[in-house]
Amino acid sequence: MRTLFFLLQKEFRQILRDRIILAMILIMPTMQLILLPLAANYEVRHIGVSIVDHDRSAASQQLVRKITSTDYFNLVRYTSSYPEAFALIESNQTDVILEIPVGFERGLVRENEQSLFISTNAINGVKANIGAAYLNRIVMDFNADLRTELLSDAKGRVQPLIDVRTIDRFNPHLLYHVFMVPGILALLLTMISVYLSALNIVKEKELGTIEQINVTPITRLQFISGKLIPFWLLGFVTLTIGLLVARFVYGIVPEGNIALIYLFSGVYLTAVLGLGLLISTVAETQQQAMFVAFFFMMIFIMMGGLFTSIESMPQWAQWLTYLNPVRYIIEVMRLVILKGAGFSEIRFHFLVIAGMAILLNSWAVLKYRKMA
Amino acid sequence: MTTKPIISVHGLTKTFGSFTAVDAISFDVAPGEIFGFLGANGAGKTTAMKMLCGLLSPTSGQARVAGFDLSTQTEDVKRRIGYMSQKFSLYEDLTVAENIQFYGGIYGLTLAEIKHKSIALATELGLTLEMNKLVRSLPLGWKQKIAFSVALLHDPAIVFLDEPTGGVDPVTRRQFWDLIYAAAHRGVTLFVTTHYMDEAEYCHRVSIMVDGAIKALDTPHALRKQFGVASMDEVFTLLARGAQRSAD
Numbered sequence: 001m002r003t004l005f006f007l008l009q010k011e012f013r014q015i016l017r018d019r020i021i022l023a024m025i026l027i028m029p030t031m032q033l034i035l036l037p038l039a040a041n042y043e044v045r046h047i048g049v050s051i052v053d054h055d056r057s058a059a060s061q062q063l064v065r066k067i068t069s070t071d072y073f074n075l076v077r078y079t080s081s082y083p084e085a086f087a088l089i090e091s092n093q094t095d096v097i098l099e100i101p102v103g104f105e106r107g108l109v110r111e112n113e114q115s116l117f118i119s120t121n122a123i124n125g126v127k128a129n130i131g132a133a134y135l136n137r138i139v140m141d142f143n144a145d146l147r148t149e150l151l152s153d154a155k156g157r158v159q160p161l162i163d164v165r166t167i168d169r170f171n172p173h174l175l176y177h178v179f180m181v182p183g184i185l186a187l188l189l190t191m192i193s194v195y196l197s198a199l200n201i202v203k204e205k206e207l208g209t210i211e212q213i214n215v216t217p218i219t220r221l222q223f224i225s226g227k228l229i230p231f232w233l234l235g236f237v238t239l240t241i242g243l244l245v246a247r248f249v250y251g252i253v254p255e256g257n258i259a260l261i262y263l264f265s266g267v268y269l270t271a272v273l274g275l276g277l278l279i280s281t282v283a284e285t286q287q288q289a290m291f292v293a294f295f296f297m298m299i300f301i302m303m304g305g306l307f308t309s310i311e312s313m314p315q316w317a318q319w320l321t322y323l324n325p326v327r328y329i330i331e332v333m334r335l336v337i338l339k340g341a342g343f344s345e346i347r348f349h350f351l352v353i354a355g356m357a358i359l360l361n362s363w364a365v366l367k368y369r370k371m372a
Numbered sequence: 373m374t375t376k377p378i379i380s381v382h383g384l385t386k387t388f389g390s391f392t393a394v395d396a397i398s399f400d401v402a403p404g405e406i407f408g409f410l411g412a413n414g415a416g417k418t419t420a421m422k423m424l425c426g427l428l429s430p431t432s433g434q435a436r437v438a439g440f441d442l443s444t445q446t447e448d449v450k451r452r453i454g455y456m457s458q459k460f461s462l463y464e465d466l467t468v469a470e471n472i473q474f475y476g477g478i479y480g481l482t483l484a485e486i487k488h489k490s491i492a493l494a495t496e497l498g499l500t501l502e503m504n505k506l507v508r509s510l511p512l513g514w515k516q517k518i519a520f521s522v523a524l525l526h527d528p529a530i531v532f533l534d535e536p537t538g539g540v541d542p543v544t545r546r547q548f549w550d551l552i553y554a555a556a557h558r559g560v561t562l563f564v565t566t567h568y569m570d571e572a573e574y575c576h577r578v579s580i581m582v583d584g585a586i587k588a589l590d591t592p593h594a595l596r597k598q599f600g601v602a603s604m605d606e607v608f609t610l611l612a613r614g615a616q617r618s619a620d
Contacts, residue, residue, distance in 0.1 A: 002477065002480065003477070003478050003480070005477070006473070006474055006477030006478050007478065009473075009474070009477075010463070010466065010470070010474045013465075013466060013470060014463065014465050014466065017465050018465070207459065207460070207464075208457055208458075208459025208460060208461060209459075209461055209462075209463060211427060211455075211457045211459065211461065212455065212457060212461035212475075213478075214426075214427055215425045215426065215427060215450055215453065215454075215455040216450060216475075216478050216479060217447050217450045217451045217478075217479070217480075218478055
């Protein structure tokens with residue numbers, strides 16, 4: 001215990017003297033949490049649409065009005081020449097072309113069937129896809145309106161149409177940052193912990209001070225605890241700052257028990273710090289440690305469910321995400337902060353992360369050798 | 373030697389794959405002795421010393437250090453030895469006093485003992501005004517003297533010094549050796565590697581390693597006589613010339 005006290009005292013003195021580490025812990029999360037949720041927005045608006053209208057009928061005019069009345073679309077060009085519209089795609093001025101064929105109105109009325117042609121500029125694949133999807137939805141909507149109108153006129157009864165209405169529970173206004181903030185906070189917590197712990201021991205290796213430690217009677221457990229505890233506590237500082245930013249900048253008040261967030265984060269931090277320590281026992285230089293940590297962080301971030309939804313990944317990738325600790329904390333953050341989940345709902349997450357914490361730290365203690 | 377040796381090495385060997393870094397070395401060191409451990413770069417000095425400090429496990433052979441078996445009682449050995457590595461071993465971002473407190477603390481000294489030792493050390497080295505300065509800001513020679521004093525903090529039976537005066541000016545080297553003599557006078561055994569042959573002359577006994585084996589071991593005086601030369605420098609050159617390994 002005494003030994004641990006001296007180890008912790010030394011570690012805190014060094015951390016508090018290091019301005020860059022302090023900035024990483026205090027300022028970086030604040031800035032990123034204010035900046036990123038506003039910038040990283042998936043909602044696509046102002047899609048440039050060009051409409052090639054070969055029909056020029058009342059029905060086609062009505063459709064055009066319907067499309068341009070939303071702020072999802074900006075009408076770039078209204079024309080009757082497809083090559084002209086296509087040139088706009090080539091010069092990157094329009095994202096989507098909607099082609100309305102000749103006889104659109106007549107076909108709708110007589111044959112009760114009509115096709116439209118949508119071409120998209122797939123260079124910005126996301127925007128084009130979303131544009132096409134929005135456009136589809138508007139056309140379907142238009143179609144439904146028309147059917148109601150026409151059919152009720154002709155036969156006096158309305159054909160039943162299934163109307164899907166979405167209610168977004170737990171984020172009623174579908175505000176993007178409400179969804180992003182807990183996720184980004186989870187990522188920050190992971191990044192800071194993995195990097196700081198990985199670099200710390202390697203730095204002692206590079207400086208040679210680790211040799212001096214290794215000739216002392218310090219045990220492996222004492223040494224690893226001395227490295228883990230300070231960063232564990234600093235993780236809570238980052239978490240607290242993050243929750244305060246969420247509360248006072250974004251007005252996100254956790255629906256669930258805040259103690260549950262801290263409890264889970266405590267276990268989570270132990271797990272990711274264990275990973276950092278494990279990296280540091282393998283790497284010989286800080287560059288090596290950075291690259292290895294970066295490799296893991298890339299996978300963790302890309303497959304964590306924040307930027308790509310896990311449900312839309314191929315099955316094998318979905319299985320892989322079960323090994324990704326970030327997946328669990330992002331889910332838990334969202335469940336507890338947005339949905340107000342209790343312990344029973346995050347029990348699975350809790351057990352998996354506790355398992356990872358035990359596994360990674362035991363591995364790190366075993367790998368750390370005082371003797372080569 | 374009439375007293376029981378404090379370091380006793382028999383056939384100590386370290387191989388890395390097919391490379392034999394240290395080849396079955398054997399020697400004894402008496403308590404209170406200043407033992408010079410010489411050899412060209414790559415001769416295996418540092419490897420041998422790391423084994424004796426418990427930083428590397430020997431491939432074969434036995435050694436007793438400070439009364440404990442090196443292979444089975446490594447942690448007991450560590451409590452009884454001090455070590456000053458080739459790389460600088462104090463924390464540059466801590467003050468002198470904080471370094472003393474840290475190393476004293478992990479060797480199990482009480483806060484009162486640490487305080488007492490800090491004052492004694494500051495007086496001995498004339499560093500009373502520098503105690504609260506960051507180690508980073510001190511000149512190399514001072515750092516080395518502090519590092520040596522820190523290695524002595526827990527009153528070890530033996531202190532291992534791996535090229536302690538590398539890159540230090542001659543005046544400071546002389547002062548450093550005064551500290552070594554003072555420690556030896558108090559009964560501490562000193563095990564020193566060095567590349568400076570004038571320092572070899574200061575040692576009670578000197579061993580010279582060539583290609584992983586000890587080629588000569590005696591007092592500097594006896595070695596000069598044995599090889600019929602006037603200085604340790606010439607002894608060393610005669611022996612090292614036969615080396616097969618290139619310097620690392």
